[in-house]
Amino acid sequence: MKKCIACGMPMQEISDYALGDESKDYCKFCARPDGTMQSYEEKLDSLTNFIIKTQGLDKMAANSAAEAMMKKLPAWKNI
């Protein structure tokens, strides 16, 4: 089972992959509508908002947590 290189989510179903394409290394949540992978800034922004929406963290704290999470993932290691 592959894990999304950009957010770490395990991709079990074909529908978890970007555009339902199993050859891709990133998931549907990390893809733009055209299927390409989101940029670092786009992902940081969406992850920050996700944390705020689902866990209610303060904006700065959520941003710092999102940065820390992304640092661990293959897609952003060298950024």
Place this chain on the structure above:
Amino acid sequence: MKENKRQLQKNSTRKRIIEAAVNEFAVNGLTTTRTADIARKAGVSHGTIFAHFHTQEELLTAVIEDVGERINTRLHEIAGGQKGFSLALKAHIEVLMEFEPFYTRLVIENRLLPKEARDTLLMLQSTVSFHLSQAIQKEVEEGSIKKLPEDMVFNGWIGLVHYYMANSDLFSPEGTVLKKCGEKMIKFYLDMVTCKNKREDD
């Protein structure tokens, strides 16, 4: 990539250290356990620990990461896909039960941990909140669960579970608090978020 013998051995030692650390941290605390004790339990020299982890902080983060990864994988296995909110809650309790002593320490000592370790815990909670919000979405649309702020739905649940775990000595002095009170928590929480009468709630 095929690993050579040396690499395999290195990985197995690392795994052994992490395993011993999980147990020692669970018994003696995350911030107070001595690396010398972990080394003894893992059957390695004290120096070997620092060959694998430069600092005690690095070891702690690696251990939280490792347990977090296992919790995430198990949660994904049990609660992945569209299986309903009540099952997602049950799965969460079930998975935490597998790691209860260590996780309890994590809950109690959270604020005392270095930032990297706390970020790792937050990452774990994000996966949990993701599963719960996925599970709840469909039922909110169907009208069987109240439409409530997502963050409060998550924090309400986590708050309940963590409170019982942090005070397990008061609720369940003789054993696992999740086993003793888990079902009661799930039932109470479900009652709180479920629509008794759809029309009235609209």
